[in-house]
Amino acid sequence: MAATSSSQQNVLTATEVKEGWKLLFDGKTLDGWHLFQHPDAKPSWIVQDGTITVDLRTSGVQHGDLTSDAEFENYELAFEWKTTVDGNSGVFINVQENPENQLAWQTGPEYQLLGPEHIDNKKPAKNPGCLYGYSAQLTQTSVHEQGQWNQSVIKQNNGEVAFYLNGNLTAKVDLGSQEWKDWVSQSNFKSFADFGKATKGHIVLQEWTSPVAFRNIKIKEL
Incomplete structure (x- = not known):
């Protein structure tokens, strides 16, 4: 996905509309999003300069992960993001928001x-664009320098998931496969x-320990 010019952020082209793309972020509000497990709370997430970002220092707000109101099953999700030189964040898929699971990463x-300088870059299964902890990048891909936007795509169809970073395929998994089930059973998520069981759920932006910003978040249901 090519980066768009500054005058074209958070909008769809006529072709994208015809193809079925929809914006998940309008560039102005957090409409369509809420804080995980706290739908009525004032979130630490804000809209700033046409991006969704998190203010880690503000008091009087509820901290946590930002969650799509809607659930999605078969789709292509595209978004741009950037963080600090040693920043750490993530996007969770198929998240189940229920009393049994108080944190998005639990499902x-x-x-x-x-x-680019975070210590997890030295851990192959925790590199950017990876399915966290599962495997090393399928195609070795670096993030851009601090301040530059990275382009990411997540595709899911009938439980088959593919991650792309800056145009390269970096992760692939079948959530219904025995290989995936075996990995989960031996992982820290066991x-x-x-x-990792659901193939439909919320899309969630992670608040962690460093600033992160998102823009041009759009989805096409398959």
Whole structure:
């Protein structure tokens, strides 16, 4: 996905509309989003300069992950993001928002987002664009320098998931496969009964320990 010019952020082209793309972020408000498990709270997430970003220092707000109001099953999701030089965040898919799971990562596999100097860049299965913890990048791909926007795509169809970073395929998994089930059973997520089982759920932006910004978040249901 090519980056668009500054005058074309958070809008769809006529071709994209015809193809069925929809914006998940209008560039002005957090309409369509809420804080995970706290739908009525004032979130730490704000809209700033046409981006969704998180203010880690503000008091009087509820901190947590930003969650799409809608759930999605078969789709192509595209978004741009950037973080600090050693930043760490993620995008969770198929998240189940229920009383049994108080944190998004307890059910949703994560598309890893990292700054170029974060220590996890030295851990192959935790590199940017990876399905966190699952495997190394399928195609070795670096994030751009601090301040530059990265382009990411997540595709899911009937439980088959593919992650792309800056135009390259970086992760692929079949959530219904025995390989995936075996990995979960031996991973740090094994104690969470619902982790990685759903093929439909919320899309969630992670608030972690560093600033992160998103723009041009759009989805096409398949």
